[in-house]
Amino acid sequence: MGQEQSRRIHTFETTIPKHDGLGFEIDKIHGNYKYDEIASQLTPHTHDFYFILFVKEGSGFHFVDCEKHKASGYSVFFITPGQCHAYDPRLMSGYAISFKSDFYRLNKAIEKIYDFPFFHTTLSSPALQISSDNLRIPSLLENMHQEFGKEEFGRQSLLRSSLEILLVELSRLYGVEEIKKETIAQTDTKRIRKLECLIDTNFVENRQVGFYADKLNLTSRHLNSIVKKGTGKSISDMINARVLAEAKRMLLNSDDTVAEISWKLNFSDKAYFHRLFKSRTNYTPEGFRDKFLKVH
Known part of the structure; x- marks a missing residue:
């Protein structure tokens, strides 16, 4: 093994447990968990997939790369593969999405995922607070959750399209916050x-x-x-x-x-x-x- 090959960064890879080979999963967070069901999420960990956490109701905190973020109602968190994070699902309700880059990309170039401002960044926050009047995001997530539970024709294509819509919608909301800070062309x-x-x-x-x-x-x-x-x-x-x-x-x-x-x-x-x-x-x-x- 050459020096360049052996100097790869080590990342703890964890599987997406229910994806059935899709490379995608969406779970409802309900807050009613036993400790052993969520113990791995309470301590800092990394994984090799993208992760989005939408907190519809709740309290507590989400630690992302050692920074403490309040996890209150209508907050959204974006985790890039390799990022270190920890949170307590017992303190919240909402949705958690996990997806592999291959599921999202399909025939797109790898750079496509970089179009979204909340992934692969050290400049911007991994957290977004959206208005509780926003009914579109939770509705979209609920539709995705229902579709994920089905075994019907076109399920994968529909989920991939819905994920694209979700990422674009969240990028627009994220951009509204970021544009307030813009001072350059x-x-x-x-x-x-x-x-x-x-x-x-x-x-x-x-x-x-x-x-x-x-x-x-x-x-x-x-x-x-x-x-x-x-x-x-x-x-x-x-x-x-x-x-x-x-x-x-x-x-x-x-x-x-x-x-x-x-x-x-x-x-x-x-x-x-x-x-x-x-x-x-x-x-x-x-x-x-x-x-x-x-x-x-």
């Missing part, structure tokens, strides 16, 4: 989103600003100016944020030593990784692991 917003996607797929092997500027056919200076104006961050900040997000996930979801995590993240110097982590989080990697796992 739409073209530059798209460039920043494209940069995020490039970083998400290349951050382990490529951390040079010039690599990403070349991919976007811009000079490093021009791209940095766009990013700074639109986000208040530098490109290096974005790269480091993605690296640290992965480091946190690995610290909480593997038994790898700090040295092993440092190596898998392509740091030639463990001490530098240690300094970077502490400067950005105020914790050593070991201290972060101990503190957060004790919380859960």
Whole structure:
């Protein structure tokens, strides 16, 4: 096994239990669970599928990549494969959707999933609060749940189409919130989103600003100016944020030593990784692991 192949990021893969080979599942959350039924969801975990949680009624919190978000009525959460999260289904009712990228994409390019602003991002929030007057989203979810329980002709196609509609509808609602923050042209917003996607797929092997500027056919200076104006961050900040997000996930979801995590993240110097982590989080990697796992 070559060095490049063995340096893959480790992700805990979990199956979608009821998908019948579809790569898709929608469950109703009813709050009435025994502990052993939901124990795995109470502690930080990752999986290899996309996950959407719609809380129709409830309280409590949803921890996503170590950030605490209130899980109240009509809140929606978006989890990208590999993201670390934990929540208590006993404190809420609503719907949970799990789907594999292959189910959504079918014949679409892999980049299609990146069109949605709430997946594969370190800049935007994984949470969305929608109005309780919005009847369309819960109605769409209920229709999807009913269809999922059927064994009829066209079930897969209907569910895939419904998922597309849901993602577009939620993107529009998400965009209404994000547009309030916009201070730059739409073209530059798209460039920043494209940069995020490039970083998400290349951050382990490529951390040079010039690599990403070349991919976007811009000079490093021009791209940095766009990013700074639109986000208040530098490109290096974005790269480091993605690296640290992965480091946190690995610290909480593997038994790898700090040295092993440092190596898998392509740091030639463990001490530098240690300094970077502490400067950005105020914790050593070991201290972060101990503190957060004790919380859960």
